[in-house]
Structure formats: C-alpha cells, structure tokens
Amino acid sequence: MRSILPLSVLLASLPILVLACSGSPEEAGDSCELDGDPCPDGTTCQAKGDDDPVCRIEAGGACNPKEDDDFCEKSLVCEPDEQNISRCSIPEGKPCDPAAADPHCSGQNVCAELKSGGHACYPPVLAHGRVFDAVTNAGIANAQVLGLNDQGSAITDIAVSAADGTYDLDLPVARNDDGSPVVITFSLRASAQDYQPFPSGLRTSLPIQTSGAVKQEKAYVLQLPLTDISLVPLPGAEKGLPSISGTVVAGEASAGVLVVAEAGGKGLTAVSSKTGAYTIFNVPPATYTVSGYAAGVALTPAPATVLSSPLTGIDLAQATATLGSVSGSVQIVNAPGGAQTSVVLVVESTFDDTFVRGEVPRGLRSPLSGAPNVSGAFSIANVPPGKYVVLAGFENDGLVRDPDPNISGTQIAHVEMPNPGQPIDVESSFKVTEALAVVSPGAEGPEGVSGTPTFVWQDDSSEDFYSVVVYDAYGNLTWENQMVPSQSGGDNVSVPYGGPALTTGMYYQFRATAWRSPGGNAGPISQTEDLRGVFFIK
Template identity: 50%
Template sequence: MTLHRSSSWFLIASILAYAFAACGGDEDGNEAPERCSVLDQTGCAAGLACEEVEGGGPGCFAPVTLKGRVLDALEMAGLAGARVIARDANEAALSRVAVSGADGAYTLQVAARRDRDGKPVAASVTLRADASGYETFPRAPRVALPLDLATATGDPPRIETVATDIALLGLPDVAGLGTVSGAVVAERPGGTLVVAGGVTGAADVDGAFTVFNVPAGDHEVRGYAGGLQLAPAAATVRAGEETGGVLLNSLGAATAVVRGKVSIVNAPGGSETSVILVVKDTFVEATKRGEAPRGLRAGGVSGEFAIEGVPDGTYKVLAAFENDDLVRDPDTSIGGTEILEITIAGADHAVDATFKVTEALAVLSPGAEGLEEVSGTPELAWADDSSEGGYTVQVFDVFGDLVWEDLDVPEVNGGGEVRVTYGGPPLDAGMIYQFRATSMSKGQNPTPLSQTEDLKGVFVYR
C-alpha cells in the first residue's frame, strides 16, 4: 500500500505524539512540565522504563533484563529463594531484587542509559547473589564477571549468558543461623553494604535489604556507603527465623576523608594501583581480605590518594588488593607495609595512611586469568623471584580456611618458574580454592619479599 504525503505526515505525527506523551510531552513535541522520572520510574506507559538518554532528556523504552539461574555449586541444581541484584562499577545498585524461582531462574530489570536510537550504551554491571545457607557471591577471592549492557539483544533487549548463571557454595555449618531484613531509609540507598554479625547483605535501589546466615543472638546492624551516614539499629536474631522491619535511618551526609600515599617500589610491571576501605567486621585475617562498601575506593593511585565521604566505622585499609600486577609489600622489617586499621568517628575527620607496594609474583597456574577447573593432584606454579632464598605456599578454601601449606619451598636457581605439587588432604569436588605464594629473603631470619596477587591463583576442583 502506498501512502500519500499527507497520510505519511499524519502517521509520523501520531508516532511522535505517542512517544512524547509516554514521557510527559504533548502532541506538538514540546516538553511538558513533567517528563518521565528516572529516579521515581513514573511517566511511562505500562511495561516501559524511564531511562537517561545521551545528549537529551529521559525517554521511555522497553527495559533491559538480565536472565540466568542461581545454582548449587556442588549439585549444579537450581537454587530457589536466592536474591540477585545488579551493581555498577562502583557497586551501587542498578536494580531491585530478583528472587530465584524453584528451578533457580531469575529475571532482573536493570537501568540502562540509551543512545539517540534507544540502544543501550556501553556500561559494565556485575551481579551479587545471596541465599540462606550459602556463601555470598561475589566474595574474594571469587570475582563477578562484568556484563556490558550494550551487548543486550532482542526486543525487549536482554542478556542471558554463562556469566548470568551464578553458582553458590553451601556453608559448612548452618545451625544457629537466622536472617535480618529491613530497609535503608535515605536518598539513593542502592548498594549500601549492610553488616550484621559479620555477615553482609546489599540494599537494592529502593533500600530494601536481607542479610542471610546471621549467627543467633543480639547484634548491631550497620549500613555503609560512601557519602551516607546511617544510624545503626539493634536486632535479635533467632536460629531459623527472620528478624524483619530493621530500619537504618539517614543521619545526613558522611564527610570524613581518608588521605594517604602509596609508594610503588621495585615494580616495573605496574604503575598504578587502588586503595579500598574494608569493614573490619568482614575482614578475614588469614587471607587479608574483606568487603569494601560502595564508593570507599580510590583508583588510579600512583602517589597521594583521598577517599571522601567515609561513614563512621572501623575499617582495614588495603592497597593493591585488585589484579594490577602489584601487591602490598609484605616485608615486615620495613615501615609502611602493615595493614592499617582506622576508626572514623564524626564529620571532617581525616586519617593519614602510607603504603609501600611492590611487584606481584606472577601466577602461572592454576588461576592465572580467572577461575580455572582442576582435577587430580594440583600443581601450583608461579614466576621465580630472582632475589629469593625460598618460598612459602598456602592453599585456602573459599571460606578463608587454611587447607594446606608448605613453609619451606626451596629457591630456584637460574630464574624461570617455581612448581610445587599440592600435598594436603583430599580436595572437595565443587569447592573453590586459592593458592598464595610468598618469596622469602636469604639468611637465617628471612623476611617476605613479594607475593602472588590477592585475587589470582583461584581454582575449582572437579
């Protein structure tokens, strides 16, 4: 059928009128007093989401969804009742919570900035999943694979790949554990890290949170997010029960600043690193790792750094924790190598911190490029440190428990690589492990020189 020119213009005008009306405009294409609201998700027709548009005002579009399954890592069966949220590169929530169904399947709608044609623009998001009786994902040394929203396909656009399937590891002992739930009552609460009894949950874009696997007893519940000061709340947890209605109310802006300096030495392979603040209650002493709240990170650090908007609390300050070819200098015989613990109390409080960072020992296998499957008796390999007098090597499970160690690995003459055969108890199928190697100086009282990176050397045993 051929349309006359007048009919064509009428059709185009009708389409434009619908588009503008959906976002609060009128039939003449003029902006109405109220356009659709990205924050409140109002002003769009049913089934559409209000999204930011590059170079223009917000518009209404078919939402981007992430589809996948939450699985029991040992049984590889669907896990019901898991809570999944999407987070941006700063770990701020981009979604409400999706709860997995009987087969573990979930569908998660995420906010996605659009170009002029309505296509999602490049943006990296990651997933977090929590479930009763299971270890939270991600938790170091496990990392979440980034998903690029620009890769969403179809109409409506969605992403469904192996990276949207999440395998959770069951906790070794769930007796005496309960649940805390409630809400963060503040502006833009999404991504707030909620801590109760050393266990964490994350608030969604509306502030709703659930913390699973909290030990029974009386606990102080605290929320942490950059720039946000929250009043703590009390909760009494009973085994097998949920303590609901816990509210973390805003006290206003957090204004404390943590300042310091990083000195990078003997590191031809790396020139910049990062510094993060880890909540003390989540810190695992054996593996020197923990959870950092949204926004409490300084990246691209080669000298001085500042982390602003730090809420009250006690933190461990970690430098070079991420995979950047660098590690915190482990040499305890010199200054600036210890892990600092700081307490923030009150506005405009600044703490100075200085760190020495050095080149990491390169991991060769397993886990050089990410989580790697291993079977049989693992052989652990890393690059030789030419100035060493020997090495130590340790293997931890994903919960941070030491499984095996060899504290007397001999030096390697002539450089190259170090290879050690695992000599501990049988490894559990489906369990995730990490090995950490440390080079030691020569002499009768050796000191540490360097280590493998905090998030490498990770493998799953099959």
C-alpha cells in the same frame, strides 16, 4: 378551530428536531465534533486520516483489537499488557513520559532514557542467568541477585530466582536511537539462605558489559557465563539460620549501602538495592548492631535481637553526622617504572585475616573508580563514622603489600572515624612491591580444574626458596609446602598439589610467597596477588 402549519414551516423545523435528538457522545467510537460536546472521560475527539472524527481511547484505556477500528488515538496501538488485557499503548520507538505513574508503553516495553536525550518505549534489558549450588549444580530458589556499578552502588532492584534457580534482572540502561542498550559495565552480587554470599571470601565478582545483549521477542537479553552464579553451601552447623531485613531510608543515597550486622567484632553483610531494601541471610541468634556504610552518607545504627525467626523492619535512617576523610601515602618499591595502585577502606568487622580482604563500601576507594592511579599521596573523602582497615595494592594491578612484617609500612593499618568525622592521616606510608605473577590456575579469574592441579607462577629470580599454601572457600588451610626450592634456569615455578582430595565444585585459592634468608634469617620479599590464584574443581 385548529390552525394548520404550512408544510414549508414543518420541513424547516426538521433539522432542528434531529439535532435535538442526537445527544452528546457517550462512548468510544461515537461521532463527535472537534469543537462540540466533549467526549467521555478517557477518550478524545480525533479524526484518523480522512475519516470523520470519533471519540478515541487515550493511552491506558481498554480496547478491542478484533474490531476493524480499535478506536485508539491515532498514535497508539491496541495490544495486550502484562495482565493480557488489551489496552491502547505507545508503540515501540515512540516518545513516552518517564514521570508518569504508568507510561503506557506497549506490551512489556519500558520508558527508556535515550543517549541522545528524551525517552522512548523500548523492550527492557534483562540479565538472565542461573543461581546454582557449587557442589551439586542444583538450582537455588529464592536467591537474591543485585546489579552494582563500578563504584559499588546498586543500579537495580533485587531479582529473586525461581524454583530452578533462573532469574531475570532488569538493567536500567540508556539506549541508542535504535533502542539497543548503550555499553555500561556492572557486576553482580547474590545471596541465599544456607549459602555463602557472592562475592565473599576468596571469590570476587568480575565486571560484565551490556554489549553482549541480544534482542529477542520481548527483551534485550544478556546471557553470559558471568551471569550464572554458583554459591558455596555453608557447613551444616551454619544452615537453617534466620535473616535480618529492612530498608535504608536516605533518599537518593539509599542504593548500594553496605549494611553490616555486627556482634562480637564480626560482621555479616548485604548491599541495599536501588530502593534501599536489604536482606542479610544466615544470621546466628544474638544481639546485633546494624550499621550502614557508604561514602557521602551517615546512617543511624539500629539494634537487632535475632532469635529463631527472620527479623524484619530493621530500617536505617539518615543521620546528620559530619563526614571525615582518610589520607596517607604509598611507597612503591622494587616494581616496574610507572606502576600505580589503589587504596580502599574495608569495614573492620568484615575483614578476614586469612584472605586479607573484606567488604569495601560504595565510594571508599582512591581513585573513586577506574584504573589504579596512586603512586604517592592518596585521600578518601566523605567517610562515615566507623572502624576501617586501610588496604593498598588490594586489586589486580601487579602489586602487593610488601609481605615483610619486620620493616615499617608493611603492617595492616586500622583507623576509626569518630562522630563527628574529621581528617585522619595514616602515619606510616604503605610499602607496595611487585607481585609474583600467577600463570595458572586463576591468572585472570576463577578457573576450573580437572584432576590434580599444578600451581605455576613466574620466578622472582632473587629468592632463596618459596612457600605455597592452599585455602578452601571457608578459609580452612587445605595444604601447604613451606620449602619449595629456588628456581634456576627457567621463567616459571611449578608445584603439584600434594594434599587431600579436593571437593568437586568447591572454590580454592593458592598463594605463593618468595623468601630470602640472608644470614640464615628468612624473610618474605614478595607474594602472589590477593585476588588471583582462585580455582574450582570440575
């Protein structure tokens, strides 16, 4: 005979049957209990406001913004990423983890360092500009642009220009609490196939400040005249040459290394990016020694045989060599009281006798950064092995190396740091004197000129005559006047250009020298500064 359970027993068992059938949560949006079965991977059991808890999607997980509830964790937003896939992300202004492989900031925001401490998601800071041909104004594709700090160290990766020459360079700058970038100073370096690198020759890179960045829809954008870079095309015979590329492998010291491919006493250069990557363009076929120069690090040179194709994989590894130092003194004569200068080391193979300048590696300057402060003794520490030219009065400080070669302390000084390094004392002091002040063109930076230029500088007042020379960006002498009469009764000397027609877009520099001829023997007494007097034809 069948037994029949009482109704009360059946009713009492129903809740147990329902619970047994409910199961564990299986996907985002499923109901869950905060202390019950775990939610599936990538989700967390969480309640929003007064709603019952459900499995909510963690940062980085895919979501559906069209649903009434996107099921993202309560601190996240559902927004498209760079691949236009909607994901649960950290909204602008909220904390993020910079050590995470992907910090999951919303949209194109980045996990930025805060000046006050910590990190938060904010739009990137981009230097936007255009790389173009100085002669034709056409955009240059595949140019490489790099940002350097005031010590010459790379602070960015390499940005590559688009077909029209435009580029966006990501600047890793700290932020104020409102997300705006703090003010930093940096400069740009650019290079491309078939063009002179910038800066080089008579062209220098002027400092840029991030204070001009403007917040736009997806980024803080810094777009200034200085972020547009014109490159001077190489002569036809120097075009179509291969390149050398590789990586500097020196840990935290890999960024901002001056990489030089040297052959026959001459060097071709690049500067390594934040990740250590470098490319030297326009390399004639030959066998080279590729070396790296920067204060505080020694690198093992690498051989490179260039034929007709680009050469890759020429990496520079850190060496264990002892570093040295270069010391000496500067004597400032016939200059205003309190005048100060700086001293730099130039890699000898990059030194240009015409322009009396060359490439200064990161950190090989006294003082290390900032305004010139040398008026006597100087010392440059942590110098890696190599051959250098020591230059004083090289920067725009109102001073120049005394141009008279007949007195001591005015000759160009060359030093060689051995391996292992040692202290080197430059025997004779450098004599530095007051410069002839450039009035125009190019008093403060490269200046555009229409028509025939007139060169103007302040009178020396003690000269017997002047000379003036004009060079183009290739180092060719374009015009000279070796007998400009002494000035009297005025503050400035003006000399109109009298040479062949100048090329539109080409860069030039004029240099004036004051001469005195006691007893009929002429000798130079001062000249314009090495980095001033640069102009281009509009």
